Amino acid sequence: MDLNLIGTFLILVGLELVLGIDNILLVSVISDRCAPEARDRTRRLGILLAAAGRLVLLAGVTWVLKLTQPLFEVGELAISWKDMILLVGGAFLLFKAVKEMHHTVEHPHGDAGEQAAGGALPVGAAIGQIILLDLVFSIDSVITAVGLTQEAWVLYGAVISSVVLVLTISEPVAKFIRKNPSLKVLALAFLVVIGVTIVLEGAHHHLPKTYVYLPLGFCLLVELLQMRQSKRSKQH
Numbered sequence: 001m002d003l004n005l006i007g008t009f010l011i012l013v014g015l016e017l018v019l020g021i022d023n024i025l026l027v028s029v030i031s032d033r034c035a036p037e038a039r040d041r042t043r044r045l046g047i048l049l050a051a052a053g054r055l056v057l058l059a060g061v062t063w064v065l066k067l068t069q070p071l072f073e074v075g076e077l078a079i080s081w082k083d084m085i086l087l088v089g090g091a092f093l094l095f096k097a098v099k100e101m102h103h104t105v106e107h108p109h110g111d112a113g114e115q116a117a118g119g120a121l122p123v124g125a126a127i128g129q130i131i132l133l134d135l136v137f138s139i140d141s142v143i144t145a146v147g148l149t150q151e152a153w154v155l156y157g158a159v160i161s162s163v164v165l166v167l168t169i170s171e172p173v174a175k176f177i178r179k180n181p182s183l184k185v186l187a188l189a190f191l192v193v194i195g196v197t198i199v200l201e202g203a204h205h206h207l208p209k210t211y212v213y214l215p216l217g218f219c220l221l222v223e224l225l226q227m228r229q230s231k232r233s234k235q236h
Contacts, residue, residue, distance in 0.1 A: 009154045012145050016162030018209065019141050022194055023050060024166060025187045027130055028174040029100055032184075033121035043170055046127050050134035051163040057135070057142045058155050064142055082139055083202045089136030090198030096129070097191035104184055136198065186223055190216050 027050075031043040057064055067085070070078035145155055177183050193216065197207050 005149065005151055005154055008149045008151075009158055012148065012154060012158035013161050015141055015144065016158050017165060018213070019137055020162050020166040022137055022191075023047065023130075023134055024170050024173050025190055026133055027170065028177050029097075029184065029187060029191070030121070030126050030129055031174065032178060033100070033103075034123055034126050035120040038120075038123050039174075040171065042123050042126050043174060044167065045123075046130035047163065047167055047170060049127060049131050050138075051159060053131055053135050054138045054142065054159050055156060057138055058145070058159070061142065061146050064139070065146070067139070068143070077204060082143075083204070085136060085139055086198050086202030089133065090195045090200075090202060093133055093136065093195035093198060094192060096133070097188050097195060101185060101188040101192075104181065104188065140201065180227065182227070183223060186219065189219075 027043050027046050031039045031046065034042045067082040068080050070080050071084075072079055145158070149155065177187055193212060197212055200207055
């Protein structure tokens, strides 16, 4: 067994898990807008279909790589299909995250708020949004993965392994976010930041992922500490 390929496989699993964190937040927020009895089914189906979309992108990697070829120029900026997908997808993610944040703040009582707002989100619409936004997330990761290796078992194995892990942890994460509204607002704020980074990527302004995820992780840690402090204060 080639140790270099094993190392590459582990790196790709790590990259897919980072993408999986974004997906869990996105899927949890969107599936929570569905009717209560359909939320778990929507979440699982959304994750599986989004993963299938990534496998299709890997299968058509030659076509994906062509998306990086410039189509036209705006000043000194050469715009490709990939850039257009990132710009439009990032803008839509920003719109979706801000809209959901407004909905969460204005309707803090869960299902009662959903009824007052005019009903739950249809399952088909929720899954469609999950798949489209996941494909926007996946464009860069697929190109990066193919740049690291051409071995099919490494590429497909990394995606499948990460999906199994994401499916395993998605339910407890979704329930935890649902029980703690402040965490839902924080998750939406994370998606706003991710949307901004995607738009910047589309405009050829690369922002290292470390600069994004470390501050987000710190914010999450502070929020969890505040929740624990509040819980202990109530107990006393």
